[in-house]
Amino acid sequence: MRWQALALAAGLAGLGVSIYLTVVHYSAIPVACPATAQVNCEQVLASPYGVIAGSAIPTSAAGIVWFALSALLAAGRVAGRVELARPQLAWAALGLATVLTLVYIEIVELGAICIWCTTAHVLVLLIFLVSLSSSNMARVRT
Amino acid sequence: MAPVAVVAAIALLVAAFLVIRWYTTPLPPRPLTVDATQHVLDIVTNIAPPELDVVGTGSANNLVKRVSGSPLTGPNGHPEVFYMGAEYCPYCAAERWPMIIALSRFGTFSGLKTTSSSSTDVYPNTPTFTFHGATYTSQYVDFVSVETTDRNQSPLESPTSAQQALVNQYDTAGSIPFVDFGNRYAFSGATYLPDVLGGMSWKAVADSLLNPDSPQAKPILGSANLITAAVCKLTGDQPAIVCSSSTIQSIEKTLG
Numbered sequence: 001m002r003w004q005a006l007a008l009a010a011g012l013a014g015l016g017v018s019i020y021l022t023v024v025h026y027s028a029i030p031v032a033c034p035a036t037a038q039v040n041c042e043q044v045l046a047s048p049y050g051v052i053a054g055s056a057i058p059t060s061a062a063g064i065v066w067f068a069l070s071a072l073l074a075a076g077r078v079a080g081r082v083e084l085a086r087p088q089l090a091w092a093a094l095g096l097a098t099v100l101t102l103v104y105i106e107i108v109e110l111g112a113i114c115i116w117c118t119t120a121h122v123l124v125l126l127i128f129l130v131s132l133s134s135s136n137m138a139r140v141r142t
Numbered sequence: 143m144a145p146v147a148v149v150a151a152i153a154l155l156v157a158a159f160l161v162i163r164w165y166t167t168p169l170p171p172r173p174l175t176v177d178a179t180q181h182v183l184d185i186v187t188n189i190a191p192p193e194l195d196v197v198g199t200g201s202a203n204n205l206v207k208r209v210s211g212s213p214l215t216g217p218n219g220h221p222e223v224f225y226m227g228a229e230y231c232p233y234c235a236a237e238r239w240p241m242i243i244a245l246s247r248f249g250t251f252s253g254l255k256t257t258s259s260s261s262t263d264v265y266p267n268t269p270t271f272t273f274h275g276a277t278y279t280s281q282y283v284d285f286v287s288v289e290t291t292d293r294n295q296s297p298l299e300s301p302t303s304a305q306q307a308l309v310n311q312y313d314t315a316g317s318i319p320f321v322d323f324g325n326r327y328a329f330s331g332a333t334y335l336p337d338v339l340g341g342m343s344w345k346a347v348a349d350s351l352l353n354p355d356s357p358q359a360k361p362i363l364g365s366a367n368l369i370t371a372a373v374c375k376l377t378g379d380q381p382a383i384v385c386s387s388s389t390i391q392s393i394e395k396t397l398g
Contacts, residue, residue, distance in 0.1 A: 108162050
C-alpha cells in the first residue's frame with residue numbers, strides 16, 4: 001500500500017510535468033531548462049518528435065493522459081482494489097516501452113536530453129517498478 | 143522479474159544508445175585553408191542573377207514577418223540587418239549560406255571563415271561559415287552579427303542590451319538564428335532544414351548552387367531571394383540592378 005502511494009505521487013508529479021510542457025508548447029513561455037550541447041529541452045521539444053505524428057498536439061499531451069490514468073490506477077490500488085494489479089502493470093509496461101523509444105530518440109536521433117522529459121521518464125520507470133512489485137505480491141496473495 | 147533486474151536492463155539499454163550515438167556521430171570536417179575558403183566564397187558570392195531569378199523562392203519557407211518598431215540604423219548610418227546566432231547551431235549554419243549570398247549583392251564580406259555546426263547536435267557538422275571575425279562593407283546597408291558561442295558552445299560574443307532587447311521583442315521563443323531587417327521585417331529559425339547539407343563539403347555545397355535544380359540550390363537560393371527582397375525593402379530598392387528584378391519585386395509584394 002505504501003508503494004502504491006508512491007506510485008500515486010509519481011503519477012501526480014508526472015501529470016504536473018506533462019501539463020507544464022503542454023502549456024509551454026501552446027504559449028510563448030520559454031521552457032525553464034539549461035541549454036548545453038547535451039542538455040537542451042528546446043531542441044528536443046522543437047524537434048519533429050515533440051509533437052504526435054506530425055500533428056500540432058505535443059507529445060506531452062499523451063503524457064497527461066498516461067499519468068492521469070496511472071494516478072487513478074494507483075489510487076484504486078491504495079484503496080485496496082487488487083483486481084487493478086494487472087491493468088496497472090500492463091499500462092505501466094506500455095508507458096515504459098514508450099519511454100524507451102523516446103530515450104532512444106533523444107540520445108541517438110537528437111543527441112540531446114530534455115531534463116523535464118527525463119524527469120517524466122524516471123517517474124514512469126518508478127510507476128512500472130511499483131506495479132511490477134505489487135503485481136508479484138498480488139499474485140502471491142491470490 | 144525483480145525490479146533490480148529491470149533497472150539494470152534499462153541502464154544497459156541506455157548505455158547501448160550512447161554507444162550507438164557515439165559510433166554514428168561523424169567527425170567534424172577540418173576547416174578549409176584561406177585559399178580554399180576564398181575559392182568557395184568566390185562561387186557563393188557570385189551566383190549569377192538569372193540563376194537566382196530562376197529559383198525564385200525555391201523550396202525555402204518564407205518565415206519573414208513584418209514587424210513594427212523604430213527604424214534600426216547601423217554604425218555607418220545605413221539601415222541595419224542584425225543577425226544573432228551561434229556556431230554550434232545547425233539552423234544558423236544552414237541560414238548563413240543564403241545570408242552571405244543575399245548580402246553579397248549589396249556589399250562585400252571579408253574575413254569569413256569556414257566552420258561546421260556542433261558534432262553532437264541535430265544535423266551534426268553542417269558545413270557553414272562564421273560571422274565571428276568577419277566584416278561587411280556596403281553603401282546600402284549595415285550588417286551587424288552576434289555569434290554567441292563557438293561550435294562547442296563556449297561563449298564567443300555577447301549581444302548588447304539594445305540587441306538583446308530586439309531579440310526579446312521579436313523573437314519571443316528565443317529561437318536562433320534571429321534576423322532583424324531594420325525593425326521592419328524579422329525572422330527566427332531557418333528557412334530550410336539543414337539535412338540537405340548533411341555530409342557535404344563546403345566546396346560541394348558551393349558547386350551545387352551552380353545548378354538551380356539541385357536540392358541545395360532550391361532552398362538556399364530561394365532563401366537568399368527572400369532575404370534580398372527584405373533588404374531591398376530597407377534600401378528603397380537600391381541598388382536597382384538587384385532590386386528591380388521581377389523576382390525580387392514579386393517577393394517584395396508578398397512581404398507586405
